[in-house]
Amino acid sequence: MENNILNRFIQILSDTDNTIEAAEEAFDLLAPSFNISQIILDLNIPETRQTPTGEVRHITVYTGDIANDSGAEIVWLEESQRTFENGMISIHVYAPIETNWTADERQLLLSAIRIFLIHMGRFRLEELVQKSALTQYLTGLPNSGGFISFATRKMISGDINRFNSYYFNLKGFGLINRRFGNEETDNIIRRYARALLEFCNDDEIIGHLGGDNFVALIRKERTGDFLALLQKTEVFGIRNGEKIPVYISAVAGVYDIDDSLKNPGQTIGRSSIACSVARSLSNEPFLFVTKEMSTKVYREKQIEDSFEDGLSNNEFKVFYQPKVDTKTNTLIGAEALSRWFYHGEYVYPAEFVPVLERNSYSIGLDIYVMEEVCSTIRQWIDKGLDPVPVSVNFSRSDLSDDRLADQILAITQKYNIDLDYIQIEVTETATQKEKGLITDFLNKLNGMHIASSIDDFGTGYSSLGILRDLPVSTIKIDKSFIDNEILTTRDEIVLKNIINMAKELDIEVITEGVERPDQIALLQRVGCDHVQGFFYDKPLSLEEFEERLKNKIYPV
Structure with a gap:
């Protein structure tokens, strides 16, 4: 009986490309009879070359039908596994305080958890490979492919007109490079990317095209706040062991997305037009796309x-x-x-x-x-x-x-x-x-x-x-x-x-x-x-x- 349950459990996880999405169905084979109220997955990945900004996720992969009174349940089982980038994936199994498993039941559940963690490792590796094709290696932000993929989804959903598209170029970055050297300048760019991400909501995106060129899709009602961020963002650099403030400003082109948008690539193309014009005008920190700019570039x-x-x-x-x-x-x-x-x-x-x-x-x-x-x-x-x-x-x-x-x-x-x-x-x-x-x-x-x-x-x-x-x-x-x-x-x-x-x-x-x-x-x-x-x-x-x-x- 136990082997049949584990085989079906393994089959469900093996038949999907998304282990997290399949977890609810797989654990539903075991959890009701074990009186499990919920199973929580914690993912904690440090900053690495593969994930330059790190990653922390807290995901409920299973929720039971029993009353979920947090004061009446405890963690009855937890298991952890190292990721290939030296991070940690942890599983926490919650059940009511009066739960009483036999040794065999506990072993069966532990086997299922370990099998799930093995599949999570596979899923994480595949996810990272797919993500790397759409990610800028230095900052971990989406590259042009990742940005266009996001914009495409917004167009399909009909939500794209709620956003402004930005193309921005960092000012004076050659001076920062000469001041701090190549390695620390890379660290400064990573810190800048994290500062941008802290501003960014879940339904917005910041992309890095490489070098000192960035793109963004930000909700229109947040235009003023984002332009203010681009004018002055404080990060830091380390030189001779000393932490030195670095203030980064950018020249930006802004496209107020409207019904004339025909393909997602225009979110980059049109805002880059305005950025190019703004860069040629030393007193203009940002410019919005105009019809005349678009006509000229066309x-x-x-x-x-x-x-x-x-x-x-x-x-x-x-x-x-x-x-x-x-x-x-x-x-x-x-x-x-x-x-x-x-x-x-x-x-x-x-x-x-x-x-x-x-x-x-x-x-x-x-x-x-x-x-x-x-x-x-x-x-x-x-x-x-x-x-x-x-x-x-x-x-x-x-x-x-x-x-x-x-x-x-x-x-x-x-x-x-x-x-x-x-x-x-x-x-x-x-x-x-x-x-x-x-x-x-x-x-x-x-x-x-x-x-x-x-x-x-x-x-x-x-x-x-x-x-x-x-x-x-x-x-x-x-x-x-x-x-x-x-x-x-x-x-x-x-x-x-x-x-x-x-x-x-x-x-x-x-x-x-x-x-x-x-x-x-x-x-x-x-x-x-x-x-x-x-x-x-x-x-x-x-x-x-x-x-x-x-x-x-x-x-x-």
Whole structure:
């Protein structure tokens, strides 16, 4: 009889993946005849790599039908077992004080308890394996998979609109790392995670995506409290045996979830948009997602996803903006500018170039334009047209490629183009590091006898240093120097000195953005006769520019 009960007990536990859920049914085979009122499971797991924040659970796995007067029952049996992470699982069996088991009954119940603990060990291991796939190893918080799983359940239940979604990035964590070192910084992040969990209710979630990036779903009515927590959370670090307060603040993006949410991944994606914008605004500790933010990011994603197909399908067209000698009103050159004919309309560089540069795609476009320009110059020569030099822009982000100058030379050789017809244009650098990349690149071009130009001269790191240090053929003065509604003597003095220095260094000067007759007059007075701008021409299609080549003189 006893063996039959134990076999059935074992079978029930073996037929399930969730030992805790099956416990009530399994113990119901024994408990009524033993007059058991309840069975309590205590789980106490220390902080380990598998459970960085530890775990304490107190679970009633069986409740009997007898009257449950806590003053009339005691623990008649308890048994404990170590877990693989050196924690403890304990079982406490409660029964009325007048209970009287025989030795055989006690042994049967003890055998059942031990069997249950063995199954609990198996269940705990399987639970941990499953959890680890959805958990960030350092903090024990849900990773992106665990967070999305939680958000999915909230969407299915129809409860998701009661929450705000947060994406937050810890400020100044590099300084904390330098102050405390890698190991203690990891401990600080764990303490921060525990502080977040203390705030979090059972129906909310805090996730850790790795590094200093976190996500959360918090009830909307608790928005103010959570944002306050993110602005300043006190933990501590230990250095040289001393416990030192550490105050952590975060920059957050907040998505006020509404009916426009279509998939759980948007809970991360949309709040991360606002976080990115907040990070770029030093005085904004948090921002809520706006429709404009979402539209902008959606557009940028379109550009990223469509770029390679756009190149393959020849959707990028090269336009040519003339450069003119104002003394003779003669066409002397052109700048090649790309336009993207996307879904029936032109997209301008101001929209797509920054996106390509952020994703290191710009080099593909710049090489494409270089190839188109050289192919076109070859066609002009073959048709008997007299070409003018064409400048091709290359992004600063391209310059980290050591092979770039060799690629440029190879393209000119492929089309058998005289190097006098090509000029490579780069934008004046904003940082000392980028200046080093530009210097190396221009030195390579100079060694290949390829002319170079610095665009937007006067806006970067050290304009006078460029005149001194870089082997450039041309500087293009930024339009900001001539943009004042009324041009003054001070404008004239500044321009005159820049131009005189450049000419003494045998550097050609051209001014961009020229649109008005008074600008032309000023530039002629200070010795800059070469200009580019709408005063003479907008960027022209290939067909329109070929007409300019046939008659290079502009009517006065």
